[in-house]
Amino acid sequence: MDQLVTLLKRAMPFQMVPDDTLKAIAGLAKYExxxxxxxxxxxxDYADDIYIVSSGSVQHTLGIGTQATxxxxxxxxxxxxxxxxxxxxxxxxxxxxxxxxxxxxxRINGEDLINLFKASPALGDVVMSRFATMINKExxxxxxxxxxxxxxxxAQATMATMATGLTLTMFRVSQWLKSPKPxxxxxxxxxxxxxxxxTVEVWKLPRFEDMPGLTVVxxxxxxxxxxxxxxxxxxxxxxxxxVSLRRIGIAFFxxxxxxxxxxxxxxxxxxxxxxxxxxxxxxxxxPILAWVPLAILMFSGSETPVIYLTFxxxxxxxxLNTMLGVETIDESYSRAASCLGASKWQTFREVIVPGAMxxxxxxxxxxxxxxxFSLVAGEMVSGQFGLGYVINTSxxxxxxxxxxxxxxxxxxxxxxxxxxxxxxxxxxxxxxxxELALGGx
Amino acid sequence: xxxxxxxxxxxxxASVSSKVNAGExxxxxxxxxxxxxxxxxxxxxxxxxxxxxxxxTVMIGPSGCGKSTLIRLLAGFEKPTxxxxxxxxxxxxxxxxxxxxxxxxxxLFPWMTTYENIMYGPRARGEDTQENRDQADYLLEKxxxxxxxxxxxxxxxxxxxxxxxxARAMINNPEVMILDEPFRGLDCMSKxxxxxxxxxxxxxxxxxxxxxxxxxxxxxxxxxxxxxxSNVPGQVRxxxxxxxxRPRRLAFVFDSERANAVKMEALSLLHEEAMKSFTGGSKAxxxxxxxxxxxxxxxxAG
Ligand SMILES: Nc1ncnc2c1ncn2[C@@H]1O[C@H](COP(=O)(O)OP(=O)(O)OP(=O)(O)O)[C@@H](O)[C@H]1O
Ligand SMILES: [Mg+2]
Numbered sequence: 001m002d003q004l005v006t007l008l009k010r011a012m013p014f015q016m017v018p019d020d021t022l023k024a025i026a027g028l029a030k031y032e033x034x035x036x037x038x039x040x041x042x043x044x045d046y047a048d049d050i051y052i053v054s055s056g057s058v059q060h061t062l063g064i065g066t067q068a069t070x071x072x073x074x075x076x077x078x079x080x081x082x083x084x085x086x087x088x089x090x091x092x093x094x095x096x097x098x099x100x101x102x103x104x105x106x107r108i109n110g111e112d113l114i115n116l117f118k119a120s121p122a123l124g125d126v127v128m129s130r131f132a133t134m135i136n137k138e139x140x141x142x143x144x145x146x147x148x149x150x151x152x153x154x155a156q157a158t159m160a161t162m163a164t165g166l167t168l169t170m171f172r173v174s175q176w177l178k179s180p181k182p183x184x185x186x187x188x189x190x191x192x193x194x195x196x197x198x199t200v201e202v203w204k205l206p207r208f209e210d211m212p213g214l215t216v217v218x219x220x221x222x223x224x225x226x227x228x229x230x231x232x233x234x235x236x237x238x239x240x241x242x243v244s245l246r247r248i249g250i251a252f253f254x255x256x257x258x259x260x261x262x263x264x265x266x267x268x269x270x271x272x273x274x275x276x277x278x279x280x281x282x283x284x285x286x287p288i289l290a291w292v293p294l295a296i297l298m299f300s301g302s303e304t305p306v307i308y309l310t311f312x313x314x315x316x317x318x319x320l321n322t323m324l325g326v327e328t329i330d331e332s333y334s335r336a337a338s339c340l341g342a343s344k345w346q347t348f349r350e351v352i353v354p355g356a357m358x359x360x361x362x363x364x365x366x367x368x369x370x371x372x373f374s375l376v377a378g379e380m381v382s383g384q385f386g387l388g389y390v391i392n393t394s395x396x397x398x399x400x401x402x403x404x405x406x407x408x409x410x411x412x413x414x415x416x417x418x419x420x421x422x423x424x425x426x427x428x429x430x431x432x433x434x435e436l437a438l439g440g441x
Numbered sequence: 442x443x444x445x446x447x448x449x450x451x452x453x454x455a456s457v458s459s460k461v462n463a464g465e466x467x468x469x470x471x472x473x474x475x476x477x478x479x480x481x482x483x484x485x486x487x488x489x490x491x492x493x494x495x496x497x498t499v500m501i502g503p504s505g506c507g508k509s510t511l512i513r514l515l516a517g518f519e520k521p522t523x524x525x526x527x528x529x530x531x532x533x534x535x536x537x538x539x540x541x542x543x544x545x546x547x548x549l550f551p552w553m554t555t556y557e558n559i560m561y562g563p564r565a566r567g568e569d570t571q572e573n574r575d576q577a578d579y580l581l582e583k584x585x586x587x588x589x590x591x592x593x594x595x596x597x598x599x600x601x602x603x604x605x606x607x608a609r610a611m612i613n614n615p616e617v618m619i620l621d622e623p624f625r626g627l628d629c630m631s632k633x634x635x636x637x638x639x640x641x642x643x644x645x646x647x648x649x650x651x652x653x654x655x656x657x658x659x660x661x662x663x664x665x666x667x668x669x670x671s672n673v674p675g676q677v678r679x680x681x682x683x684x685x686x687r688p689r690r691l692a693f694v695f696d697s698e699r700a701n702a703v704k705m706e707a708l709s710l711l712h713e714e715a716m717k718s719f720t721g722g723s724k725a726x727x728x729x730x731x732x733x734x735x736x737x738x739x740x741x742a743g
Contacts, residue, residue: 336548340562
C-alpha cells in the first residue's frame, strides 16, 4: 500500500494530492505484470483504465490522426498513460502500447477515479488540470484534446473555473434551497400576512377597517371578473405593468449610458471634476419630487416628464457610484500599467473601467431602485397608465383592493429588475464572481 | 539603440558586452524630502550610487529608510528634490519603457487571467506577436504556472501571484528591471523557491537588475553587488561585491565561507544602523537588534 502511494506521488497528475486521498486512489488500483513484447492495448480499443508504470518500460505510439507533434514516447517508472480513460467524449484508445521489457503496471479505472474526485471537486480540478498539462506538454497533443478532461462543475470550489452568471445563479438557488433561509423567509411572510389578516378582517381594529383585507385582495387579484376592474385576468393590468416597465427601461438605459461615462471621467480627470462636480453636487441632493413642476413645464405630454424624473434620480446614483469606484481603484494598478508601457488612454480603458466595474454595478443596483421610486412619484403626479397611476387613481376612486394589487405588483416587478441587473453584473465580472465564489460567498 | 531585440531570455555574452553602459543607472547626490517648512521630512539625503550594467544589484536597509521612495524616483513617478538620476547617461524624466518597475504592493490586475496579465505589457505596446505568446508560455512554464494560466489572481496563492508578477515583468525584457521587495510576506519555503526561480531567470538573461529587500539571506543569495543603506535619511553606506559563483544553489551558497563572511560584514553594518534608530526609540530597530544578536551567536556556534 505504502509503495503504491509512493508510486502515485511520483505520477505527474497526482503530485498535489494529499496522502489520504492517494490512499483512496491506491485502493482502486490493480496490479499487473507483463512480459516483453506484450501489447497492453491497440488504437481504438475501449478505454477503461489508466496505467502507471511501476517498473520496466512501455513504448507508447500515438495514432497519426491525433495530430501530436511527437508520436513515440517511452514510458518509464512513474509515467502515466492510458489517460483516454479520463477524457470526456473519448472512449477509445488513441495509442498503441507495447512493453519493451518485463514491465509491472498498476491500472486504475478512469470512471472510478473521476467518481472519487466528485467528493473533493477542488482537488479533482487540480488533478484534471495536471492531466491536461501532461497530455498537452508531454504527449504533445493539441490543447483541444487536453481540454477534454472533466471539470467538476457542480461543486462550490469549481465555480472558480466554470462559473458564468447563469450557472452561478443556479448554484446559488440550489444552495439557498438547502439552507434554512427559504423556510425562515416563509415564516416571515406568514407573519406579515397574518398581521394584515387579523388586524383588518378578524379584529377589525379602529382605522384599519377601511383597509382592503387580505382575502378581498387575493380574491380580486385572481378573479376573472374583478369588482374594481383590475386583476391578473384583465389586459389592463398588463398594460399598466408594460407602460411602467417601458418608462423604467428608457430612463435606466439613458441614465446608464450617460451616468457611467460621466462618473468615469469625474473620477479620472481632476480638471474635469473641478468644472463639473460642484454643479453635480448642488443638483444631486434636490429631492426628485421638487423637480416635478419644472419637469411638467419643460416637457410636453405626460410621458416625457415621468421618464425625465425617473432618469434624473437614476443618473445621479449611477454617476456618483461610478466616480467613487474610480477613486477607490488602487493607484498601484495604474502605475503598473504605465510601467508596462500602457498609454494614458489604455490605462483608462484597461484599468480604470474594469477596476471600477464592481462599483458601477453597485451603482446600477441603487439606480434601478431609485428609478422605481421616482417613477411612481412621477406617475402619481402626471401621466396616464403605469402602476403609480393605478395606485393614485384607485385611491381617488375608492377602489381600495386595487391599490394593494398595484403595490404588490410594484414589489414583484421591482425585485425582478434588480435581480436582472445583478445577474448582468455577475455575467460581466466573472473574475469577481470567481473571487467571491472562492471566498465561499 | 540597444542591440538586443531578441525576446528570448537567452542574451548571449556577446550581446552583453556590446551594450556597455546602455543600462547603467547613476544616482548622484539625490535628496528627497516631503512636506514643507517646519514639517519637512527628509527621507533621502545626498545619496549617490551606481547600478551597474548587467549585474544584479541588491539594496538592503532597515525598514522605513527610504528604499521605496528611491524606487519611485527611479521609476520616474516622483522627482528628486535635488540631485539627478541618469539612465545610460540620459536623465530620467518620467515613467519609461526602458525601466520596468515591480512595486512593493502587488499589482496583478484581478480582472485578467494569469496569462492575460503576463501578456499585458506586450499587448499594451501593440506587440501581441506569436513570439511574445511563445515567450509567455515559456515563462509560465518557467515559474510553474502553466496549469494556472486561465485562473484569475485571487485564485492563486500568494507565492503564485509573486511568480506571475515576475513573469509579467520579465516578458518585456526591459533594459533595467527594478524590484521592490517582491517576495515580501512569503513563508521561508516559498521564499527560497522564489529566490531560485528569480536567480535562474536572471542568470539566463543577465540584464541589469536592481532588487530591494530587507532580508539579508535573500540579498546575499541574489546579489552581484550589495548596497547597504543607512538609516533615514537614506544614503548608501557601503558597497560589497558578492563574488560567489553562478549559477547559485541554496545549499551551496549558505555553506560557503565567503557567503558567511559577506553576511557577517553586512550584518555588522546594518546592526550599527539599527542601533542608531534604536537609541532613537524605534521598535522595529529593537526587534532587529535582538534578531541580530541571536543570529550572530548562532553563526559563531556553527
Ligand atoms: N509621500 C510621502 N509623504 C511623506 N512622507 C513619506 C512619503 N513617502 C514616504 N514617506 C516617509 O519616508 C520614509 C521612508 O519610506 P519608504 O516607503 O521609502 O521606506 P522603505 O525603506 O521602503 O521601508 P519598507 O522597507 O518598510 O518598505 C518613511 O518614514 C515614510 O514615512
Ligand atoms: Mg518599501
